[in-house]
Amino acid sequence: MNQRRNFIRTASLATLSAPLLSFDSKKEWSLSNLNDHYSDTEDYWRMVRKQFPLKEGQTYFNNGTMGPTSSYVLDKMIHHMLHINKEAATVDYKNGSGPEILSGYFPYEGLRTKLGKIINCDFKEISLTQNATFGMNYVGMGLDLKAGDELLNTNQEHGGGFGAWQLLAKRKGCIYKQATMPVPANDPQEIFEAIFKDVTPKTKVIAIPHIVSVYGTVMPVKQICAEAKKRGIFTVLDGAQCVGHIDVDVKDIGCDAYYSSLHKWMLAPGGSGILYVNKDVVDKIWSTIASYNWENEDDHGFRLMQNGTGNPAQITGFEAAVDFFNTIGKNKWLDRVKELGTYLRNGLKEMPHVTISSSTNENMTAGITTYAVDGLTGPELQKTMWERERLQPRSVGSVLLRHSVHIYNSKEEIDKALKIIKSLG
Numbered sequence: 001m002n003q004r005r006n007f008i009r010t011a012s013l014a015t016l017s018a019p020l021l022s023f024d025s026k027k028e029w030s031l032s033n034l035n036d037h038y039s040d041t042e043d044y045w046r047m048v049r050k051q052f053p054l055k056e057g058q059t060y061f062n063n064g065t066m067g068p069t070s071s072y073v074l075d076k077m078i079h080h081m082l083h084i085n086k087e088a089a090t091v092d093y094k095n096g097s098g099p100e101i102l103s104g105y106f107p108y109e110g111l112r113t114k115l116g117k118i119i120n121c122d123f124k125e126i127s128l129t130q131n132a133t134f135g136m137n138y139v140g141m142g143l144d145l146k147a148g149d150e151l152l153n154t155n156q157e158h159g160g161g162f163g164a165w166q167l168l169a170k171r172k173g174c175i176y177k178q179a180t181m182p183v184p185a186n187d188p189q190e191i192f193e194a195i196f197k198d199v200t201p202k203t204k205v206i207a208i209p210h211i212v213s214v215y216g217t218v219m220p221v222k223q224i225c226a227e228a229k230k231r232g233i234f235t236v237l238d239g240a241q242c243v244g245h246i247d248v249d250v251k252d253i254g255c256d257a258y259y260s261s262l263h264k265w266m267l268a269p270g271g272s273g274i275l276y277v278n279k280d281v282v283d284k285i286w287s288t289i290a291s292y293n294w295e296n297e298d299d300h301g302f303r304l305m306q307n308g309t310g311n312p313a314q315i316t317g318f319e320a321a322v323d324f325f326n327t328i329g330k331n332k333w334l335d336r337v338k339e340l341g342t343y344l345r346n347g348l349k350e351m352p353h354v355t356i357s358s359s360t361n362e363n364m365t366a367g368i369t370t371y372a373v374d375g376l377t378g379p380e381l382q383k384t385m386w387e388r389e390r391l392q393p394r395s396v397g398s399v400l401l402r403h404s405v406h407i408y409n410s411k412e413e414i415d416k417a418l419k420i421i422k423s424l425g
Ligand SMILES: Cc1ncc(COP(=O)(O)O)c(C=O)c1O
Pocket: 064, 065, 131, 132, 133, 134, 158, 159, 160, 161, 209, 211, 212, 213, 238, 239, 240, 241, 261
């Protein structure tokens, strides 16, 4: 047995059996099967499904919590971990191979450029963060806010969308407010009015989700940011659920700042987040975490990612996940998420004992659908799905089920869920 195989055995990584078969057989996962010239057929998507180590016979419907990682990405990460642990002594840190053995000190311009192309901005407007929560905090803690400044959230925030603003209210004496959102939200104008009802001349920040965590509502953020700009209000969007889920074009939206967790819909490894701050306003944001480059005036995105040592294999996996996404192609990927979401909703709409809490306005929704089934609690519904067909959506609150669909899911899997739900009527 060669040294590499021996290492894998002794490190007990065998539990990750599917991707590590590639090590045993010396096969490496590649992107070649995914190339754009393949047609967008059910066969193509069945092939995509095989790129994930998810077990056959089980269905993951909880991407809203965490995206699974493809074998291609896992392979790149595991190789990186093995490489730096075997080759540490051969790395010439000072002369260029530093990023191989640690992260947190380098600008990663290549990765940031790829990400900039996806969300339409310059790489210097992007910082690599651990996740959405970091993005919110870097913006909130970085702004020079004073007592009496009003900060506006909605009443549908995740903790990674409200925590910083509540903390700032307590610490600095800012006034914290929440706009009450409609449920279900089917009219963008109604949302717009709900937000601006709570805006006053003292409002300094509007911090709202681009996609609402619980319901999956795609908010009319462009319209809201345009109005906020007229009133001189700083806008920061919580896009934790967005990149890889819907098209995100930060310039078209016109927000001041935007953050996302790419370990969700972009299927990047855990700890892959981004923060965008528009170059015209970035000098309003102080660095929160400071190290060597905390004052870098040329590359503000780099200035805001002075995080110290992290996990270099995660950076490798992050870039591999972006390559995986780009190889399938943004439009094909996003259209498939939407197609599956619509397929699920169309099935649910036929059933009188189902109440859909998500938007049923197809312009305001994509891959997350949240619903209740008469006579069952959310946890009972989740349990029934698992016990009958090994399906794993996620219950939220007491009666709702949040059902996410992504490119690794199939219409057959959604049919199984619909059949179960139908039988409960
Ligand atoms: C809308 C929203 N914001 C923020 C977060 C927090 O994300 P993270 O834990 O990756 O920072 C989530 C997580 O589900 C979310 O849905």
